[in-house]
Amino acid sequence: MRLGVIADVHGNLPALEAVLASLAGLSVDAVVNLGDCASGPLWPAETVRLLRASKMSHVRGNHDRALDAASPEELGASDSFAWRDLDAEARGWLAALPFEIEIGKARCFHASPIDDETYLLDEIDSGRLVAARPQAVEALIGAAGHAVVLCGHSHQPRLLRLANGTVVVNPGSVGNPAYHATEPSIHVSESGAPHARFAVVTMTGAVAVEHHAVAYDWEHAARRAEANGRADWAHALRSGLVPTSR
Template sequence: MKIAVVSDIHGNLPALEAVLEDLEHEAPDETVNLGDCVSGPLWPEETAAVLRQTGWPTVRGNHDRVVVSARNMPRRTADGFSFALLSEESKAWLRDLPATLRLTDEIFLCHGTPEVDDVYLTEEITGPKGHLPDEQTILEALGGESSPVICCGHTHIPRVIRLSKTDQTILNPGSVGLPSYDDSHPLRHKMEIGSPHARYALMRKTSAGWSFTEKVLPYDWEKAAIEAERNSRPDWGRSLRHGFFGPLS
């Protein structure tokens, strides 16, 4: 069995198209989507339309949850911009997404943690940059979820973590469409992967257990950066063009 795992597309249609083209060659048995599908100053409705057509099992990200009620948010914000351009069909699709999904007896899907969609499971933002949470912290965040494989997104940083105490594996595929960003919740921080490539992951079930492959794909990130800048988000433009957040020194 081979499963493709995508997450955090954030309305980046060219990046999603690069992933779709690669999936044609990989031919997985299933593709799953861990949420944050459309929020961003790019192509929210076009991205939603493609995703609705795929029929992929999809869980709701924190921005999927927020964007459908972002009527009063300024258009300069990612969620406000996306709300203004999304069709009613796409908004209804986002509203209907489940918060979590048990794909099989072995595989559990969530965006942030099994209990909260906007909490990082695989990054510790209060410690040094790029710090991995300790095993006990991760186990507490799992809230008792015991599936052998847990797939999560939200951080935009690819990770494969094995929990020795419970013999579980956590897969974070990274972000298809946004390689870096900053946030003020729960405190000011930034996430950076350091390159503009689109990312997703593959899981393969073998006789020895699950194996994992990170896919790192080129696409026309200059087109995406220009679109973000055209929509008054030069910060997104820098992120999409370079994979780092903020001006390059």
């Protein structure tokens, strides 16, 4: 089985369109979306419509869950923008997505098996995300024995093979290549490039993983972010880095 893996679209419609076009030429049997579909100052409603129209499986991300709020007043800027752009039916669809699913030999969730905000393949070191120690990853996953574990959330393309043979993959972010976060402590995630990321995992015999970085019109996305008052997003979309002024 060849499985296309996407995550963390964050309302970036042109990036999603470019990724889906690339996947169409890669002979995948199925596609899974690991969540955080809409949050951000770009095209939340249009992105959700495309995701729902596409033949793929989905899990719920922490930002998808946040959009189930009764009002946008207590949400952060990115979630608040998406909440206002989406209608109640679309927000309900996001909130109702499953926490975890299995596809073939793959266990799929947004962040980690314990919750949708704990990094699995990453840890914070000196205010930056770095690759997590294998022992820490093993402790979070447990001994379920899946051939493949798929996660997103950190926006960092990662690949780790554990001692028991389990292959853990983060495809990186389709639509948001860098961000600044304050929880669980202040840190940044930077991919270092503006490309839209995804992965293809082949689960026939030995597990094979292909990480892809797709060019798209990120200048168009950056101008959209600027028009919606988010210069920080515009900088990240153009560079894959957070603004140095932070």
